[in-house]
Structure formats: C-alpha cells, structure tokens
Amino acid sequence: MRREDFLRDMDELLELDPGTLTGREALADLASWDSLAVISFIALTDEKLDTVIDGESLAKAATVQNLLDLLGDRLAA
C-alpha cells in the first residue's frame, strides 16, 4: 500500500479532512488520537496490511511517522 493512501485512511480514522496528515505531526497534538484511535489503528493495519501491530510498540510511538515506521516495508513510498 502507498504511504500516501495509508495517510488518507488515517485522516478518515481520526476524522480529519482528507490530506491533513503528513507524518510529521506529534500524536500528543492530535485531539482525536485517543485509546480508541489506537485500537482503530490496529484494526486498520490488520484489515489493510494484514499485520497486527503490538500494543506495546504502539504505546511508544510519539509521531505519525513513528506509527508508519512500525509498518516497515508494507508501505511503499
């Protein structure tokens, strides 16, 4: 999946206007990044990328880019 398309899915997940997220955002600055968003992120990667991100590494992510890094080469530039 393309990084860009995944960011658009994350926009939708966080109820942001399409095209909002770039990757540089700090998660703490995103009002809609809450515990349910975390669970929804796990469901999203499971559904779209067929991978289960473990909760402990998710808890360590500080930026949107950190989240994308967890997906490794499943995201194409």
Next chain:
Amino acid sequence: MASFDLGGRVVLVTGASAGIGRATAGVLAGLGATVIANGRDQGRLDATVAALPGGPHVAAPFDLLDIDAIPAWLKGLAADRPLHGIAHCAGVQVSRAVRQFDVAHFDQVMHANLASALALARGLRQAGVHAAECAMVLVASVGAYIGQPSNIVYGASKAGLIAAARGLAMELLRDGIRVNAVAPALVETDMAERTRRTMSEAQFAGLLDRHPMGIGKPEDVAHAIAFLLGDGARWINGITLPVDGGHLAR
C-alpha cells in the same frame, strides 16, 4: 456420579481445534462421551481428536460461516446415530471502535457467533438428528453484560446468544432439547493472547485487575459446559451461567 456421566452420549463440539472448544472436547470425552470435533483447521482438529481418551471420536471440519448449509451438514453427521448434545464453542472476537463500524464487520462477527448458533439449533431439531433427550450449550461472554469500548459488535453478538438460549429453550422444549449458555470472562486461549497483543502492558494489567481470581483456564469453562450438557442439569433450561472467577461480582 451418574448425573455427570456422559457415557454413551454423542456430542458435537464446535471450535474444538483450539482453546475452550478443545478443552471441552477433552472434558466430555473424559466423562465418557463420543466427541465429534468441529473447526476449520484439519491439522489442529486431528491433534484434538488424537489426544482424547476413549472414543472412537471423529474430526468434522466445516466452516460454520456457511450458515445455510449447517442443517444439512448436521443431518449428515447424525446419519449413523443421533446427537445427545452440541457445545457451540466456535466464535470470533474482533476489536473495533464504532468509528470503524461497517456491515462487513457486523456480518463477520454476527454470523460467526450468533447466526451459526441459530443454524445449529435448526439443524439439531430435525427429526433423527437429536436423541430423545438432548442439550445444547452456547458460549456467550461477560462482554454481553459489561460495556467494553471497541467490543460492541462482539458484545451484541454474545448478548444475542443469551437471548437466543432463552428463546430456543422454549421453542425446543417440544423436541426434548434443553438450551443454556455460559458466559466466560477472560480465559487463557489464543483469542485472549490476540487481545493481549493489541494492548499496552498497562492496559492489559488493568484488565487483569478486574479478574479477582486471575484469568481462567479453558478447562474451567469446559467443566461448566459438561455440567449443563449432562443429566445433572436436566431441570436447568434457558439460563446463562457466568464462568468468570468473580469478574461480574465486583
């Protein structure tokens, strides 16, 4: 004790390739029952059957999402001898916040957990499929009683099973089939392990905290199912028995 003995009984156990279903197959076989073990994974089903005492037990792989084919499949299973019971342990849990709700998610969980049970009941009540005295046990969850974020569709499917147990108990009285349910709290299985992996350590610690006797073993649920299937429960019908180490008592 005779009332807990299942000698001579034939029982279909769904979800027998893992977790609670596999433990249930073991406990029922230990009480003398002949087990028909259902799941989708042939290898894991064969492993379940190979480990059962007594027998001859059989593996009956079948995808319970093929809902409308279930009654005919049951008829085939009972062609040689009628069933004395079904322990319906198969089920799926998928965590999703309502912000990601869609029909595909609803259908997946509701069909695997609830529609499968209703189709099994339809199949079981057919003439020749059930013995004169028969019992069905559905595996619900405390998730039907406790509001859990992101577990809404799962909880609704399990609450549906609890209501279905009551309705079926009344409707199948004339067929000699009792229908009850169990409602486990967190039990140490692959399902619980998958849930744990999607949580941070702090979140999982919080969940454990709500289990005053720790998390359950699959056998803890299996024993309750065995009781409800047997003659010891012959005057128990339409109930849901929590098997939860005190989780709901808090």
